[in-house]
Amino acid sequence: MAKLSIYLDRENSIWKVRKVILEHNHELTLRVMVNMIPKFRQMSDAAKAHIDDMHGYGVPTSKILGYMARIAGGYSLLGFMKKEAYNYIDKMRRSKIVDGDSNAAVVYLEGKAAVNPMAMARYNLTEDGMLANMFWVDGISRVDYQYFGDIVAFDSIYKKNEYNRPLVIFSSSNNHKKTTIFGFGLVLNETIASYTWMLENLSKVMCNKALSVVVTNGDDAMIAAMKKVFPKTTHRLCAWHLQKNVTSNGREQCFMRYSLSGYMRTWRLTNLSSNGLSC
Incomplete structure (x- = not known):
């Protein structure tokens, strides 16, 4: 050599x-x-x-x-x-x-925050300068959260946007039993890190108000992030996802005999009997 x-x-x-x-x-x-x-x-x-x-x-x-x-x-x-x-x-x-769509979105949301001090937008970037996660909320949503934010639905099943990003929606019901939205977010991917970032920013923007219950679709990453950010909060599964899971994995004949009220009555009786109680 x-x-x-x-x-x-x-x-x-x-x-x-x-x-x-x-x-x-x-x-x-x-x-x-x-x-x-x-x-x-x-x-x-x-x-x-x-x-x-x-x-x-x-x-x-x-x-x-x-x-x-x-x-x-x-x-x-x-x-x-x-x-x-x-x-x-x-x-x-x-x-x-x-420099295009994501930058335009950031500029738009920051402009909204400049006009309305109660509105807030948070985002972070990847190592190569791409938009990673984004969270935004307006003033009305922040006020509603203080009144109706004890129970929050944490959902990210929607991917209807051009970049196929999971859209996170934080919602609940108000005193008129109407859906109220607390905030939105776009996450880079459905990982514990992305969901943790989203929940941490939700907590900061909402003045660290404690949650009693968080409802999810059962996603493992969402549950892990929720337990990390809100360790004392109770987790529950969404009834709609439970119903969809049961109907898609069970035999259709099993559900044809029951109306919704009849099913719920049978469910309550089953729980009472399993606990040694009677009606």
């Missing part, structure tokens, strides 16, 4: 060569293969500009690379790999989202 050893002559303050071995015990990398070595693999500013221009006109990435390869004399002479070009385009697309 080729080797060059040097040392510093401190007396004369110059570098000197101690040992030189010019012989190689293997063939040198061919010029056309140098771009495969990570240290030498990079996209030039000219290549990036070329890709940006053609991609801006709607040219597919595969055709862009094919065209650039013909100019360079082959894919091996591009100076970078196909994967790096696709990663670069994906990174640019993500940055446009950061």
